[in-house]
Amino acid sequence: MSQPAAQTAVYSLRQERLRRALFRGHGLHLENPEYFNFARSLLNELLDSDVGSGDLTVSALQVTDGHATAKILAKESGVIAGVAEFTWLLNRCDMEVKVHKQDGEPIEAGDLVLEIEGRRSDLLAHERTGLNLLQRLSGIATATRNLQGLVHRQNPETHVVATRKTPWGLLDKRAVHLGGGGTHRLGLWDAILIKNNHLALLANREEEAARLAVERAWPARKSAAFIEVEVRGDEAALAAAEEFRRMQESSDEEPGAGCPCLLLLDNMPPAKISATIASLRSQGLLDHVLTEASGNISDTNIEQYAACGVDAISMGALTHSARALDLCERL
Numbered sequence: 001m002s003q004p005a006a007q008t009a010v011y012s013l014r015q016e017r018l019r020r021a022l023f024r025g026h027g028l029h030l031e032n033p034e035y036f037n038f039a040r041s042l043l044n045e046l047l048d049s050d051v052g053s054g055d056l057t058v059s060a061l062q063v064t065d066g067h068a069t070a071k072i073l074a075k076e077s078g079v080i081a082g083v084a085e086f087t088w089l090l091n092r093c094d095m096e097v098k099v100h101k102q103d104g105e106p107i108e109a110g111d112l113v114l115e116i117e118g119r120r121s122d123l124l125a126h127e128r129t130g131l132n133l134l135q136r137l138s139g140i141a142t143a144t145r146n147l148q149g150l151v152h153r154q155n156p157e158t159h160v161v162a163t164r165k166t167p168w169g170l171l172d173k174r175a176v177h178l179g180g181g182g183t184h185r186l187g188l189w190d191a192i193l194i195k196n197n198h199l200a201l202l203a204n205r206e207e208e209a210a211r212l213a214v215e216r217a218w219p220a221r222k223s224a225a226f227i228e229v230e231v232r233g234d235e236a237a238l239a240a241a242e243e244f245r246r247m248q249e250s251s252d253e254e255p256g257a258g259c260p261c262l263l264l265l266d267n268m269p270p271a272k273i274s275a276t277i278a279s280l281r282s283q284g285l286l287d288h289v290l291t292e293a294s295g296n297i298s299d300t301n302i303e304q305y306a307a308c309g310v311d312a313i314s315m316g317a318l319t320h321s322a323r324a325l326d327l328c329e330r331l
Helices: 003-022 033-051 056-061 083-091 120-154 169-178 196-200 206-223 234-250 270-282 302-306
Strands: 067-074 096-099 112-119 159-161 192-194 227-231 261-266 290-294 312-314 327-330
Touching (some): 003 159, 003 290, 067 120, 083 112, 112 120, 120 327, 192 206, 196 227, 206 227, 206 234, 234 261, 261 270, 270 290, 302 312
Parallel strands (some): 159 312, 192 227, 290 312
Antiparallel strands (some): 067 112
């Protein structure tokens, strides 16, 4: 195999491992019972807490309960998300929905997203919950796509992924997926992510704790989407990677076919991350681990992190402080 062909094969294997570990949004849809149950519970709670014993304004105005039509319109460009969940909520109350923009599609200001027909009281009762849903998820999807564009401008091999800072849980994760980003962990049950608080329980020195953590976690790998260790220094990163290599070489799994192994390079400036990746490469360890940058990353510095050559950049801001996309409902 020629050198370019070998490099292409290594790149493809690395991307496959990354997708397997951090990109699992394909299962977040309403046909998935686990996702459906989560979405149903959250949406029911949001709607019930808003409506309560009834819409006092509608009652006071004595609005007759005839049929009416409402439109959901975009007031700015972005990526639409939350359509499937809102449609389910409306259909449950016998409202008819005509979808003009599907989840994950780009929208422009003035675009018609949905047309809804039903009883006036039902349209008004679902308006705020529905818009909150669409605006939040669309804001997350839009931010994800925009940040991914910035990252790929510097490095097409680096990808934006979410964290567990998700007030709306799996709905937020689905929105990131619709924007083209990675889901990362879906929950504590999903993968092994050994963070600094875990390491502090194992040993005083970070490199010693990281090595011990990998050794202890390895037997549980078949129950995990991936194993990841958070490190804050070069020595700990090398220690964890060395232990990952040792475990991989002692197993009977095909190279690259087993549980993906990751290093979370936490709160490191770009220069330090670049130096750590260079150290991993020079010691023949980089092919045994994927790398993720996290901590104090924003749209103003994300391109610097992408230029470091990390495989993934995780951002809590994607979901914990996403700006809602501007949409409106008109009767």
